[in-house]
Amino acid sequence: NAGVTQTPKFQVLKTGQSMTLQCAQDMNHEYMSWYRQDPGMGLRLIHYSVGAGITDQGEVPNGYNVSRSTTEDFPLRLLSAAPSQTSVYFCASRARQGASGNTIYFGEGSWLTVV
């Protein structure tokens, strides 16, 4: 099973450029989320989705857009990259209910550097 797949794994951007981090899951999970992780800051929630067509903001949404056109995909868009967005980004998914409803599955991470 592929689980949660993120691409790209590494990316260098220039300030002002835009890009999209891709995330796909093959577990038919309703919930998907994007987190960023900075040294000493833990994981901070950027945006999340409870199903296709439904998204909402997390703790640090500014500078990022998301959409959820299908259950499987949840791309994260950086509109105009800034050095403060240099971070490691993790996509995650989990089932809405059932015995595994508290198990969050993470992707391998995307390392983004903005210069």
Added chain:
Amino acid sequence: LAKTTQPISMDSYEGQEVNITCSHNNIATNDYITWYQQFPSQGPRFIIQGYKTKVTNEVASLFIPADRKSSTLSLPRVSLSDTAVYYCLVFPRGGYQKVTFGIGTKLQVIP
């Protein structure tokens, strides 16, 4: 989401048992306690979940007292490969969408 408090860091020698305690005083009746482990350069992964009393799996044990206001993750006979950050999360099974992580506990295992 119930607020959790756990130590920022811990050191342990190889072969010792490690106990990491998480406080969650405002835990709700339908909340479950879940622990995640994160190795460097990887995403967190689920290790154990419990509601009350004790849960044990091949990786760890989770002790939850009757009042459920705290929980203790126990790692038996740690090795260098257990060096990681451990996160305690408390939220309802299913239905809760906005799951946030704290800083976690950085466990350093010393040879």
